[in-house]
Amino acid sequence: MQKEHSLSKNQKIIFDLIDKSGEPMKAYSILFNVQKKGIKAPLQVYRALDKLVEIGKIHKIESRNAFIACQNSSCQISKATAFSICESCENVSEISNSKLSKYLSNFSDDSGMKYSKYNLEFFGLCKKCKSK
Amino acid sequence: MQKEHSLSKNQKIIFDLIDKSGEPMKAYSILFNVQKKGIKAPLQVYRALDKLVEIGKIHKIESRNAFIACQNSSCQISKATAFSICESCENVSEISNSKLSKYLSNFSDDSGMKYSKYNLEFFGLCKKCKSK
DNA sequence: TTATAAATGTTATATTATTACATAACGTTA
DNA sequence: TAACGTTATGTAATAATATAACATTTATAA
Structure with a gap:
């Protein structure tokens, strides 16, 4: 804790x-x-x-x-963040998806670099804006 | 094309x-x-x-x-970008990893929002800086 | 309690980005 | 080619974002 x-x-x-x-x-x-x-x-x-x-x-x-x-009570430190952003109304929400965070936290490529942190921003239209 | x-x-x-x-x-x-x-x-x-x-x-x-x-010849439009950033020397390189890009391009959560774009930044120490 | 770290207050300034308006170059098609 | 719309350019001013430098105060812990 x-x-x-x-x-x-x-x-x-x-x-x-x-x-x-x-x-x-x-x-x-x-x-x-x-x-x-x-x-x-x-x-x-x-x-x-x-x-x-x-x-x-x-x-x-x-x-x-x-x-x-932070909208994720378990997220004490900003080491693994993901957001969804509506490009029309600019609504932003934090994505809490354990599969995603596991996938990214464990990600490594062939550069030999070990990542200790990431930030991911998704863009699109939210439901409301899409239906306009 | x-x-x-x-x-x-x-x-x-x-x-x-x-x-x-x-x-x-x-x-x-x-x-x-x-x-x-x-x-x-x-x-x-x-x-x-x-x-x-x-x-x-x-x-x-x-x-x-x-x-x-852009270091990725196939990347004509900036809709799916991922970078690795060294927090010590500030070296940046673009990550071209088809598994990662497929995973993220197809990602969807329960918000009902369809994402048309993402940007991901990984942070850490590059090989050189780690060995110092 | 004293010394060390963390936080505050204040002024000035550096850095990043846009508004507004005028003009020029380019591409299409009548 | 002439006329039109679109894209790019030039210029000045200013808005928006962020940090440097320095003095002081408050909190923490040995």
Whole structure:
């Protein structure tokens, strides 16, 4: 079992915001939303984001430069992440599929390189957008 | 068979540079390198990059905000990309593994969403860096 | 309790990317 | 070839994303 991380003040403010929103948030949108709580500078946001990513409470959606709360309770560390992204409505959700994660975690090619981490982003149209 | 794309002047200058370098290049580094060829503004670079990505001549390494020439002659369109990235020396190479690409292209979960595209980035230490 | 690490606050600045608008080159087909 | 639509180019300004550097405070643990 992983040590439970107790979040610092800024980390908690920022995590709570992202978690409540339920969707990917961008750093400056986060900044705007927490200014009333006394977080005034981008760096304060980025530092909290860095830490939250490091401990697996949030993930960065690289293709969108945005951050989403981890939706997978067992995922303490961001070493194996997969997301589905709708290219129309930009809805993002984390994929929890044990076959997929096993397949990718064990993947190796002929380069002799051992992978310790991966990030996978799938793109397409979500059900709603497809039926429009 | 895909129509062969004939690159425009700027597209060709920028593709040749990235292709020759053999490694991921960042937009402003590209800009710096092509200024002697008359490309003076960021937008000229980004426009060419967008087009080159669209037609599959280059790929964007999302976690690095960098662009690398496609190393897979059969890959005309960037719909299914996988890369291995060394977190120490930042060496990047494109993974061409038909099992992997088949697995991912056919992947579907219970969301009912059909994926038309994916991008996968593996991280670790390359052989050289591991043995240091 | 003291020293070490982690987090915070603040200013400035670096890096990455796009908007808006004007013009030129290219490809099609009437 | 002339006219049209499309693609590419040029240029300036600015928006959006992220980090450097430095001073200080708070938390943790020996």
